[in-house]
Amino acid sequence: MKTRCFWVSDDPLYIEYHDKEWGVPVYDDDRLFEFLILETFQAGLSWITVLKKRENFRKAFDNFDYKKIATYPESKYESLLQDAGIIRNKLKIRATISNAQAFMKVQEEFGSFSTYIWKFTEGKPITNVFKKREEVPATTELSDAISKDLKKRGFKFVGSTVIYAHMQATGMVNDHTTDCFRYKEV
Numbered sequence: 001m002k003t004r005c006f007w008v009s010d011d012p013l014y015i016e017y018h019d020k021e022w023g024v025p026v027y028d029d030d031r032l033f034e035f036l037i038l039e040t041f042q043a044g045l046s047w048i049t050v051l052k053k054r055e056n057f058r059k060a061f062d063n064f065d066y067k068k069i070a071t072y073p074e075s076k077y078e079s080l081l082q083d084a085g086i087i088r089n090k091l092k093i094r095a096t097i098s099n100a101q102a103f104m105k106v107q108e109e110f111g112s113f114s115t116y117i118w119k120f121t122e123g124k125p126i127t128n129v130f131k132k133r134e135e136v137p138a139t140t141e142l143s144d145a146i147s148k149d150l151k152k153r154g155f156k157f158v159g160s161t162v163i164y165a166h167m168q169a170t171g172m173v174n175d176h177t178t179d180c181f182r183y184k185e186v
Contacts, residue, residue, distance in 0.1 A: 004019075005018060006177060007047075014051065023169070030064065033064055036166055041089070047165075067104070101154070106153060120145070126142075128174060130175060140164060142167075146163045147162070
């Protein structure tokens with residue numbers, strides 16, 4: 001039996017996410033946007049709740065096409081509020097639309113969102129050496145700095161905890177604990 005990070009339950013969805021996605025460096029703008037939106041909706045909830053609704057989010061938000069999302073009319077916003085397949089939080093849905101707009105402005109300035117976000121780590125993942133649950137932080141000085149910069153650029157629901165979770169999910173930091181079989185793989 002494989003040893004996994006402390007937060008992984010026996011739910012097959014969680015196991016697959018941990019084993020195949022979490023902590024793998026992501027440099028593709030489409031995927032970075034998807035993770036940013038999913039992390040936004042996760043704020044205050046458990047990650048498994050978001051994972052179980054991920055396919056519904058893909059359908060509801062046009063496969064996370066930020067170009068489409070940025071132009072959603074009020075009628076689309078209203079229909080999202082009625083979609084029981086997603087997390088129906090008014091502020092998070094509004095933030096998704098405005099974050100798509102801010103995302104494209106970052107792309108205009110830096111050529112890609114990936115170039116922008118990865119500059120904070122000089123383009124390489126930061127590998128941490130955490131042995132126990134208690135050692136893994138919820139925020140860091142770096143996530144504080146990224147959060148502050150994103151907010152300055154008009155992003156919403158991008159507090160330091162959300163950003164650190166995004167950094168973990170997209171492999172900007174490798175926070176697999178040292179006993180996890182994935183620690184050396186990413």
